[in-house]
Amino acid sequence: MFCRGILFLFKTTAMSQINYFTEESLKKFKDDLHHLKTVERPSISKQIAEARDKGDLSENAEYDAAKDAQGLLELKIAKMEEVLANARLVDETQMDNSKVFILSKVKIKNSANGAQMNYTLVPETEANLKEGKISVDSPIAKALLGKKVGDKVDVKVPSGMVKFEIIEISR
Numbered sequence: 001m002f003c004r005g006i007l008f009l010f011k012t013t014a015m016s017q018i019n020y021f022t023e024e025s026l027k028k029f030k031d032d033l034h035h036l037k038t039v040e041r042p043s044i045s046k047q048i049a050e051a052r053d054k055g056d057l058s059e060n061a062e063y064d065a066a067k068d069a070q071g072l073l074e075l076k077i078a079k080m081e082e083v084l085a086n087a088r089l090v091d092e093t094q095m096d097n098s099k100v101f102i103l104s105k106v107k108i109k110n111s112a113n114g115a116q117m118n119y120t121l122v123p124e125t126e127a128n129l130k131e132g133k134i135s136v137d138s139p140i141a142k143a144l145l146g147k148k149v150g151d152k153v154d155v156k157v158p159s160g161m162v163k164f165e166i167i168e169i170s171r
Contacts, residue, residue, distance in 0.1 A: 019083050020090050020102055020123040020136065029087075029125065033080045036073065044070045090123070100144045100169055102136050107168040108144070111152065116167065121145070140164070 021029065044066060051063035090102055100106055105120045120133045121144065127135035134141050143153040144166065152165045
């Protein structure tokens, strides 16, 4: 099981991509990484030492579990460091409101049924559908990026193609 976790993380980190953050989310991300390095890492090292003190390592389940946890933690830290290395801070003050970009608040209308929806396009780390925040990597956001008020976009969703019209763009 541990090897499959490594393979999954390797596949997801093998191709680095730019990661967009707001100032607030970048600070939280750095704080989380700092916590892993300064609190979690020493805690696992302590667990390994305690398990090692209990005797024969070949039959010590606590030791094996602590070593597995250590490996997973180090992979998580490495992945977070890679994300941080490719992080870009988004400055809202320098953005054009005439087109849809990251951090745009967009009101769209479903052309088929007239339903209107409001979304804010955010970095993947801040996406929260309950709050109306969708990732810029989502199909709807990708279709909206760079478009203007009045533009119509076709979005491929699991049930087929849906046509939306951009009603309003704000910050």
